[in-house]
Amino acid sequence: MPTFQLDGKTIPFEPGDTIIRAADRQGIEIPHYCWHPGLSAPANCRMCLVEILPKAGQRPMMLDILELDASSGEYKPVQKPKLQPACYIAAAEGMEVLSDASANVARARRDVQELLLLNHPVDCPICDQSGECKLQDYWLTYDKTQKRMRDEPVHKPKAVEFGPTIVYDGERCVMCTRCVRFMDEVAKDPVLDMRQRGNLNEIFVAPGRKLDGHYTFMTEHVCPVGALTTKDFRFKARVWFLRTAQSVCQGCATGCNTHLDYDPRNNKAYRYRPRDNEKVNKYWMCDEGMLTYKEAHEGRVLEATVDGAQRSVVAALDAVRDMFQGVPTESVGFVLSARYSLEDNWALRELGLVLMGSKNLYTSGRADGYEDDILIHRDKNSNTQGVRQLAPGAKSLQALVDDVSTGRIHHVVALGGSAPVDVTPLRGAKVVVVAAHRGPLTDAATVVLPATSWAEHSGTYVNARGMRQIADKALEPQGSSKPAWRLLADVAVALGYEPSWTKLKQVRTQLIGSAGADASSPSLPTSPAE
Amino acid sequence: MEPLDVDLEEGEIELPAEPMHLNMGPAHPAMHGTVRIVLELSGETIVKGDVQVGYLHRGFEKMCERGTWAQVFPYVDRLNYVSPMLNNVGYALAVEKMCGIVVPERCQWYRMALGELARISDHLTCTGAIAMELGAFTPFLWYVKAREMVWDILEEETGARLTHSFGRIGGMAHPPTPAFKDLCRTALPQILAIVEEGERMLVKNRIFLDRLENVGPISGADATAMGWTGPCLRASGVAYDVRKAHPYLKYDEVDFEVPVGTRGDTLDRFLVRLGEIRQSKRIIEQAVERMADDGPVDCDDPRVVLPPKDDVYTTIEATIQHFKLVMEGAKVPKGECYSYTEAGNGELGYYLVSDGTGTPYRVRIRPPCFQITGGLSRLIEGRMLSDIVPTFGSLNMIGGECDH
Numbered sequence: 001m002p003t004f005q006l007d008g009k010t011i012p013f014e015p016g017d018t019i020i021r022a023a024d025r026q027g028i029e030i031p032h033y034c035w036h037p038g039l040s041a042p043a044n045c046r047m048c049l050v051e052i053l054p055k056a057g058q059r060p061m062m063l064d065i066l067e068l069d070a071s072s073g074e075y076k077p078v079q080k081p082k083l084q085p086a087c088y089i090a091a092a093e094g095m096e097v098l099s100d101a102s103a104n105v106a107r108a109r110r111d112v113q114e115l116l117l118l119n120h121p122v123d124c125p126i127c128d129q130s131g132e133c134k135l136q137d138y139w140l141t142y143d144k145t146q147k148r149m150r151d152e153p154v155h156k157p158k159a160v161e162f163g164p165t166i167v168y169d170g171e172r173c174v175m176c177t178r179c180v181r182f183m184d185e186v187a188k189d190p191v192l193d194m195r196q197r198g199n200l201n202e203i204f205v206a207p208g209r210k211l212d213g214h215y216t217f218m219t220e221h222v223c224p225v226g227a228l229t230t231k232d233f234r235f236k237a238r239v240w241f242l243r244t245a246q247s248v249c250q251g252c253a254t255g256c257n258t259h260l261d262y263d264p265r266n267n268k269a270y271r272y273r274p275r276d277n278e279k280v281n282k283y284w285m286c287d288e289g290m291l292t293y294k295e296a297h298e299g300r301v302l303e304a305t306v307d308g309a310q311r312s313v314v315a316a317l318d319a320v321r322d323m324f325q326g327v328p329t330e331s332v333g334f335v336l337s338a339r340y341s342l343e344d345n346w347a348l349r350e351l352g353l354v355l356m357g358s359k360n361l362y363t364s365g366r367a368d369g370y371e372d373d374i375l376i377h378r379d380k381n382s383n384t385q386g387v388r389q390l391a392p393g394a395k396s397l398q399a400l401v402d403d404v405s406t407g408r409i410h411h412v413v414a415l416g417g418s419a420p421v422d423v424t425p426l427r428g429a430k431v432v433v434v435a436a437h438r439g440p441l442t443d444a445a446t447v448v449l450p451a452t453s454w455a456e457h458s459g460t461y462v463n464a465r466g467m468r469q470i471a472d473k474a475l476e477p478q479g480s481s482k483p484a485w486r487l488l489a490d491v492a493v494a495l496g497y498e499p500s501w502t503k504l505k506q507v508r509t510q511l512i513g514s515a516g517a518d519a520s521s522p523s524l525p526t527s528p529a530e
Numbered sequence: 531m532e533p534l535d536v537d538l539e540e541g542e543i544e545l546p547a548e549p550m551h552l553n554m555g556p557a558h559p560a561m562h563g564t565v566r567i568v569l570e571l572s573g574e575t576i577v578k579g580d581v582q583v584g585y586l587h588r589g590f591e592k593m594c595e596r597g598t599w600a601q602v603f604p605y606v607d608r609l610n611y612v613s614p615m616l617n618n619v620g621y622a623l624a625v626e627k628m629c630g631i632v633v634p635e636r637c638q639w640y641r642m643a644l645g646e647l648a649r650i651s652d653h654l655t656c657t658g659a660i661a662m663e664l665g666a667f668t669p670f671l672w673y674v675k676a677r678e679m680v681w682d683i684l685e686e687e688t689g690a691r692l693t694h695s696f697g698r699i700g701g702m703a704h705p706p707t708p709a710f711k712d713l714c715r716t717a718l719p720q721i722l723a724i725v726e727e728g729e730r731m732l733v734k735n736r737i738f739l740d741r742l743e744n745v746g747p748i749s750g751a752d753a754t755a756m757g758w759t760g761p762c763l764r765a766s767g768v769a770y771d772v773r774k775a776h777p778y779l780k781y782d783e784v785d786f787e788v789p790v791g792t793r794g795d796t797l798d799r800f801l802v803r804l805g806e807i808r809q810s811k812r813i814i815e816q817a818v819e820r821m822a823d824d825g826p827v828d829c830d831d832p833r834v835v836l837p838p839k840d841d842v843y844t845t846i847e848a849t850i851q852h853f854k855l856v857m858e859g860a861k862v863p864k865g866e867c868y869s870y871t872e873a874g875n876g877e878l879g880y881y882l883v884s885d886g887t888g889t890p891y892r893v894r895i896r897p898p899c900f901q902i903t904g905g906l907s908r909l910i911e912g913r914m915l916s917d918i919v920p921t922f923g924s925l926n927m928i929g930g931e932c933d934h
Contacts (some may be wrong), residue, residue, distance in 0.1 A: 124846070139847060140832070140854045145832070
């Protein structure tokens with residue numbers, strides 16, 4: 001692999017790499033606003049300027065400039081080396097690049113930073129980006145000087161509604177055009193552009209249009225400053241109070257990698273951020289997915305119910321025991337759910353197949369929906385592949401409805417509340433549902449046991465491309481909920497069996513030996529979000 | 531149980547021969563904070579004294595790992611709470627050592643003057659309390675009156691009498707007030723007059739001398755071996771003073787002596803402290819003389835020093851600086867350091883570990899009186915029960931500092 005020198009360090013690169021990308025791969029950050037690894041490089045912020053030393057025998061590229069001599073107060077003609085943007089210059093074999101090591105670069109960065117802050121409003125205390133803002137970080141690292149401009153800053157439109165999800169603040173904008181390029185290049189909907197020049201530069205939405213579609217949140221995500229904010233997160237939380245768990249989006253079968261940001265003080269999830277993963281979602285997520293963090297709190301089953309009345313989990317388990325007294329196992333159906341983790345489904349399969357010796361496995365999940373060729377998958381369940389691998393012969397939920405109607409099945413243990421078909425006929429059977437969210441199945445159930453959602457326990461999900469991904473625990477269990485695999489162990493005990501699992505570790509050890517979870521399936525590298 | 535009216539020959543009565551166990555503290559008034567001594571007594575003679583310090587436990591080292599580097603200052607205030615300024619200065623110097631910062635000269639003189647004022651307050655409290663616990667209440671009141679004078683100055687400078695939280699990384703919370711020099715020059719001779727008056731009362735008093743002389747002696751070698759520092763070590767004849775041995779701030783530029791004792795007994799510890807008050811006065815006078823009337827107190831490094839408040843409200847640069855320092859804390863370079871200063875009771879050491887973030891990874895504090903209190907049992911064993919009070923008093927155990 002060819003290499004070049006950056007501040008004396010040897011950096012390998014692939015042909016075609018720019019300097020900034022090759023350095024980024026080595027974990028070396030060259031400061032930048034407009035460059036984004038997933039977008040084209042316009043080289044307009046000038047923050048990534050570096051000094052490229054001339055080859056031996058070549059004349060250095062110099063610029064004639066006037067410099068103020070502080071002692072005499074006069075301008076003197078001097079020369080300085082011409083700096084070049086690291087995001088635009090392709091790395092070349094043997095190239096010698098100075099970044100942090102060059103005084104010229106340090107001065108250029110300071111000047112660029114000063115320029116970017118000239119008209120910036122004093123907004124940090126009310127800005128949602130505060131705490132994760134590039135302007136703040138770079139000022140303290142590369143500028144550190146106070147304002148020299150004494151003029152009134154230029155005022156621009158604030159709180160402009162770009163569409164149903166995004167609000168724009170012109171004064172905070174550094175005109176990096178990341179949002180414009182995202183809409184052009186990734187969302188393929190060139191609805192944003194820039195107008196005016198210089199001080200009056202601003203981002204605007206094409207006349208007659210709104211910033212809408214399925215990828216508007218990403219314009220906020222790529223914004224390095226607080227110019228674009230989402231209506232959903234605006235003024236909701238201060239980011240330094242939030243903690244982050246590495247999670248996986250449950251919105252569809254793509255399984256986008258996410259950061260789930262939550263506040264441990266009130267045990268509440270506040271937002272998703274995409275987690276970079278070249279193999280799954282690259283740097284992006286769709287709007288629908290970005291909002292699914294809300295499912296950690298909305299529509300939840302938090303307490304056990306028996307015949308619709310709230311009971312303690314213990315009382316509900318007693319009711320389950322009474323319900324299943326003397327019931328022949330061949331008339332019990334077990335419904336796996338494509339929306340629950342491998343661990344949960346494994347526990348239910350273990351209860352049905354191994355402990356109770358039944359062969360009546362079914363699967364449930366959500367019905368198919370919208371799809372596109374960017375990220376959104378038709379299958380709206382996060383673990384369809386996992387359930388298919390665990391129970392290849394499982395029948396559809398419609399088959400269960402039919403079996404109940406014919407009377408072949410009259411007792412059901414089900415995971416999850418969602419159902420793609422009409423499940424009203426199940427009201428005739430005795431149904432136990434272990435679920436995190438309410439849905440048609442919990443409505444039809446006799447006993448509902450409260451399970452934790454994906455945000456409250458560690459779980460494994462297999463996405464549409466067969467990749468196993470683990471979503472970490474973020475929140476503490478809400479209400480009386482427990483992980484579904486744990487509740488299913490309790491159900492097994494209530495029915496008089498001895499479950500082989502009471503701890504997550506036991507589930508995972510046995511899961512590895514079982515179908516659908518061979519150790520060779522691709523496990524994913526997790527890279528930190530930018 | 532034997533009936534009481536049994537007619538026994540007097541010679542046949544056997545007194546119980548087992549040692550008596552007695553708890554002194556943790557709530558005994560002479561136990562300065564919460565220390566418990568489990569005593570094994572033979573009559574009034576101490577056979578064994580088990581000193582237990584764990585009754586005051588806040589876990590301050592752990593608390594330091596939660597906030598930013600600057601938020602540690604209020605915690606160190608509460609180490610030796612009779613001389614918080616010395617702890618503040620010591621911690622500030624430790625962090626500055628890690629950051630490679632040297633504060634302006636004016637600040638160095640200011641820190642010395644304030645620190646020595648705190649040392650006077652520390653020694654006045656200790657020596658006054660020794661007298662009070664032996665029944666001499668008048669000198670105690672005098673010394674507390676003198677301490678009030680010190681605290682008046684500190685209050686004028688910092689706004690707080692006891693827990694100032696006045697140190698800052700790279701400077702002090704405020705520059706010296708215009709009146710600072712005059713306050714010191716006026717108060718110090720008065721304080722010294724009170725100290726000498728009390729001293730005359732005490733060291734010519736037979737009862738006081740009998741209670742202190744040759745009580746709880748320790749040799750210089752033993753004291754060194756146990757890790758003693760400060761006035762208690764110097765009373766045993768070892769002239770180790772961090773200010774002389776490893777000068778910091780401007781201590782190498784001022785004239786002062788290190789008072790030492792000869793016998794290492796309680797009286798020597800008492801007299802060394804009084805001697806140090808005189809030396810502190812000399813240091814303050816020189817510091818005040820040489821401190822510039824204007825000029826910067828805080829160093830010129832936006833990575834650690836807060837911007838002026840006016841700018842924070844009006845310019846984005848200062849807002850960012852303020853925000854980064856308050857919300858994330860000053861970033862201290864990755865690494866570790868041990869920094870030590872002479873506090874009221876001896877060498878106060880800070881061993882700091884930074885992982886490069888705004889929050890300390892580890893703050894280990896070496897409080898001088900932890901080691902000194904560790905030597906208490908050997909000072910009192912074999913002595914009378916009543917000797918505990920002056921001996922323990924002369925060690926100046928401070929509960930807040932001993933918290934480990």
